[in-house]
Amino acid sequence: MTFSAQDQTSEIHAGPGRPREFDPGVALAAALDLFWRQGYEATSLEELTLAMGISRSSFYGCFGSKHGVLLAAIRRYSDEKLAALAAAADGEESPREAVRVMIAAIADAAGGPKGCFLVNCIAELAPHDPEVAEVSRRHLDRIEKLIADRLARRLDPTVAEDRARALLSLALGTTMLRKAGMAEPRIDALLTQIDSLLPPP
The missing domain is CATH 1.10.357.10 (Tetracycline Repressor, domain 2)
Incomplete structure (x- = not known):
């Protein structure tokens, strides 16, 4: 599922029975700021997910890819x-x-x-x-x-x-x-x- 223009709350799982919510809009704003400061090619996936505050699995599930x-x-x-x-x-x-x-x-x-x-x-x-x-x-x-x-x-x-x-x-x-x-x-x-x-x- 890819991120739409709407800022909806998504759910990821930190462990069995422990869902944790995150706001794709907030995560996207953090990604935008990082790309703006560093450029696209210079930004690693690790830096990106750290800045966005989400795991890789949640990143791929919500946004699809770094390019996405x-x-x-x-x-x-x-x-x-x-x-x-x-x-x-x-x-x-x-x-x-x-x-x-x-x-x-x-x-x-x-x-x-x-x-x-x-x-x-x-x-x-x-x-x-x-x-x-x-x-x-x-x-x-x-x-x-x-x-x-x-x-x-x-x-x-x-x-x-x-x-x-x-x-x-x-x-x-x-x-x-x-x-x-x-x-x-x-x-x-x-x-x-x-x-x-x-x-x-």
Whole structure:
């Protein structure tokens, strides 16, 4: 049985007659954090199950494989990121400011050298892992559409799509610069370049 998007409580057995419950959502969050910090290839199965707080048998029973838990982690990150961006945009009346706050959230200039989890996975795995490439493309398409929908309230839809793609590319590029050690003020300065792509107030 593989883990679904819902955080359900599963049961494993520590011994005869001694069931122990664990929350797959909590375990998945721990896996995501470990992959984010260390990368996929550098994370051993032993480290992964230890961080998740589950046995190997429970790991395989719930998630299927190390690759399976990675894909589940990427999907969870994608859903949470999209929800947070939509909420941030909904807090702004102006489409211009809605897009501005979304780009700032994606770039996360103050986020430090850990980088963006999705961008890290793309750089490490997407060139030779079709499943990671596909789930990553879906994530980027969803964010691009979210940005384009806001821009289209002031711009022609085709123009909005082109600008959304350019804005997302700039924001994702800054996450790589942040991971390489670029200081927050320099990233903030780069992000001022988005003004020419935003609709009028």
